Amino acid sequence: MSAIVPTFVNARALGEIFAPTVTLAHGGGGKAMKNLIDDVFIRAFTTGAQGPLEDQARIDLCELAARGDRLAFTTDSFVVDPLFFPGGDIGKLAVCGTVNDLAVGGAVPFYLSCAAIVEEGVSVTLLRDAATSMAAAAAEAGVKIVTGDTKVVQRGGCDKLFLTTTGVGVIRVGLNLGVEKTQVGDAVLVNGVLGDHGATILCARGDMMLDAPIESDCACLHDMIARLLEAAPGVRFMRDATRGGVATVLNEIAEASNIALEIEEAATPIRAEVKGFCEILGLDPLYLANEGKIVIIAPPEEVEAALGAMRHHPLGQDSCVIGRAVEGEPGRVVMRTILGGRRIVDMLVGEQLPRIC
């Protein structure tokens, strides 16, 4: 702005009045959209090592094929509310979530796409913060955001910002993870305390008027998973315990492998703050979402190696065995409680927390 500013106007107030917001024109495909994309996304995602974002990215197939014989391909939309929360934000979540989806399938993640749906009236600063956070998470994870799309909908047409990331990676040669490989005697492992993300989002919404010192565990786990697979190449299966929490993943595993799982309550790591929070609200922490935790099925002879590798990694220091695959009713998950009782851990039927990721 080169206009003359009257001296009685406070510069900060002026900044707020003129703070640019997204308008419908930014979604029209014309000059305004090009400027917004250049300003927010291209600026954030274009690094020295990478050319400008293209509508269609071109990826060297020979380079990919040299890494393995199977391409991994996965997509996730992110609609988390609020957009920014302790430990993360929608941008970091959108990168880590898709990187983790690739990694738990045994793939090395390489490329991401990012599609944004923006509500008219959202501040450009907010968009820029989310894009910067995506770029930082991608750089840390060693993946490139190579293509994207931006749509703007009218005020009330969506809630501020939704992101959809799609990931491409290459599955490690010789690795064949499969839930059907689970056998009686296999151990169930997790890489740390459970429920932090879900509890953080609930706190951050402020509806509960609770204020707990909890942070989301949102993190890209591909590096820890690489160490794990090196140390324990016989791992049967992994899944990230996001929506629906560990309880949902356990039920999916039990059902798909047609085997019974038994979990020890005393061995299940949950932060005291999260436990307390759940008690007040009547929630079961096993169903709370995680964004940096995976469930691993490992053969008994590789449990020590797996735990050793994960505990050496900053994102797996509290790794532990929480249960086993056992003889029992196929498809059922049972928890042995601290008091010595047994209760069924069922699949979540209703909704615990909407818009958790």
Place this chain on the structure above:
Amino acid sequence: MSAIVPTFVNARALGEIFAPTVTLAHGGGGKAMKNLIDDVFIRAFTTGAQGPLEDQARIDLCELAARGDRLAFTTDSFVVDPLFFPGGDIGKLAVCGTVNDLAVGGAVPFYLSCAAIVEEGVSVTLLRDAATSMAAAAAEAGVKIVTGDTKVVQRGGCDKLFLTTTGVGVIRVGLNLGVEKTQVGDAVLVNGVLGDHGATILCARGDMMLDAPIESDCACLHDMIARLLEAAPGVRFMRDATRGGVATVLNEIAEASNIALEIEEAATPIRAEVKGFCEILGLDPLYLANEGKIVIIAPPEEVEAALGAMRHHPLGQDSCVIGRAVEGEPGRVVMRTILGGRRIVDMLVGEQLPRIC
């Protein structure tokens, strides 16, 4: 439903009362979500030739690498309003849009992912219709929808249904399309009448109280483009003229290639109904969105071959030359009007039509 229905209840009314709608529980990651995804998406997308949808799809890299040395990767969100319109719907649009993005880059499309963001309260029938339409468009295009995601947001959190599709294809060996290859003397071609999609959406919204017999041109163009590239392998560049219409694409080409383009108004094919519609509303049809039209830059010696190949295809019967790359101010697009005058065709500055795709 096996419950006994009281005879005084009209079966149709009962169907309406119990017509299932999407609830927040469907987004919770638990049993309800699994059932919805199985019922709507897996049922629609799983064909005899394809296994069930996985959270992470595994694609044979050797098979892809045998087709070419460059992977094409592109993403688009679709927020069109209304969801169903003459000639198409959001599902068809989401498949064709991404297939076309791959095809204009010279790629053969192979795989799609589909991420859906659904508003609480939307009827399951609507979702099923959109998924069925996606499946039909994908089958016709010979692409497979191999992975997906579903999120549900609370009532008012989004407008019914948004879809994001991401596509993977392989770029033809030896083909190197690039806007920078445009030279003075090159011809500018389109594959048919312009503006049908934009005019259809405006009509379908009903705000204008106009009722024109227009249908969206929404279609997958990869097959026509394959024929075009066989007949005219020297084609410099192609782009689909979606948001912002042909005028925007022409400006992007002129700017990126640093060349002037001159368009003949008399040669620009626009349906009489669309022309009339635009006159009433004061719109310029050159800025109206298309979903089955591309702009092609071809060297003069291949124009006849290109036109011949496209006119032989059902989606290119009205293909024609609309202008040329000329000596002139670099980056400028000029139209020679029917009356013999010349006017600048500028990049769209504001918003003509929000949520057109």
